[in-house]
Amino acid sequence: MLRMSRWGMVGCLTLEWLALGVWVGGGIVLIGAVIPAVFNTFGGQDSGGLFLTKAFEGYHRFMIGALAILWAALWYRWWSGNPAVGVGRGEMMVLAGMVVITGIIIVWLHPSAASLQAQAFAAHEEAAKKAAFEALFRMLKPIRWIYMVDLVLGILLIGIKANRSLYRDGALS
Numbered sequence: 001m002l003r004m005s006r007w008g009m010v011g012c013l014t015l016e017w018l019a020l021g022v023w024v025g026g027g028i029v030l031i032g033a034v035i036p037a038v039f040n041t042f043g044g045q046d047s048g049g050l051f052l053t054k055a056f057e058g059y060h061r062f063m064i065g066a067l068a069i070l071w072a073a074l075w076y077r078w079w080s081g082n083p084a085v086g087v088g089r090g091e092m093m094v095l096a097g098m099v100v101i102t103g104i105i106i107v108w109l110h111p112s113a114a115s116l117q118a119q120a121f122a123a124h125e126e127a128a129k130k131a132a133f134e135a136l137f138r139m140l141k142p143i144r145w146i147y148m149v150d151l152v153l154g155i156l157l158i159g160i161k162a163n164r165s166l167y168r169d170g171a172l173s
Contacts, residue, residue, distance in 0.1 A: 016073040019066035020158050026059050027151040046121055060106050094157045101150045109143050
C-alpha cells in the first residue's frame with residue numbers, strides 16, 4: 001500500500017527541485033557573477049572581502065535549508081513506498097557527500113578564512129598585513145575548489161533526478 005497523497009508528493013518534489021535550484025543557482029551566481037563584480041567594483045580588498053564573507057554566510061544559510069529540504073523529501077519519497085519516486089543508492093551517496101562537504105565548509109573552512117581575513121584587516125604594519133593576506137589567499141584557493149565540488153554534486157543530483165524522471169515517464173526505455 002502506498003502511503004502518500006498525490007498532492008503531498010507534488011509538493012515534496014516541487015520543494016526538492018526548488019532546493020536544488022537554490023543550491024546550484026546560488027553557487028553559480030556567487031562564483032560567476034558576485035565574486036567578479038565585487039572585485040571589479042568595490043574600492044579595495046577590505047570592503048570587497050568583507051562583503052563576500054557576508055554574502056557567503058548568507059548562502060550558507062540557504063545551503064543548510066536546501067539540505068534540510070532535500071533530506072526531508074528523500075525520507076518522504078522513501079517512506080511513500082512508491083517505486084516511481086524511489087530513492088536510489090547513488091542519490092543518497094551524492095546527497096551525503098553534499099552534507100559532508102557543506103559541513104566542512106561551514107564548520108571549519110569558512111570560520112578559519114574569516115579569522116584570517118579579520119587578522120589581515122586588523123594588521124597595521126605593512127609586512128604583517130601582507131603575510132596575513134597571503135595566508136588568507138592560500139586558504140581561499142582550496143576553499144574555491146571545494147565549493148566547485150559541492151556545486152558539481154548539486155548538478156549531479158539534478159542529473160540523477162532528471163534521469164529517473166525520463167525512465168519513469170517512459171521517455172527512455
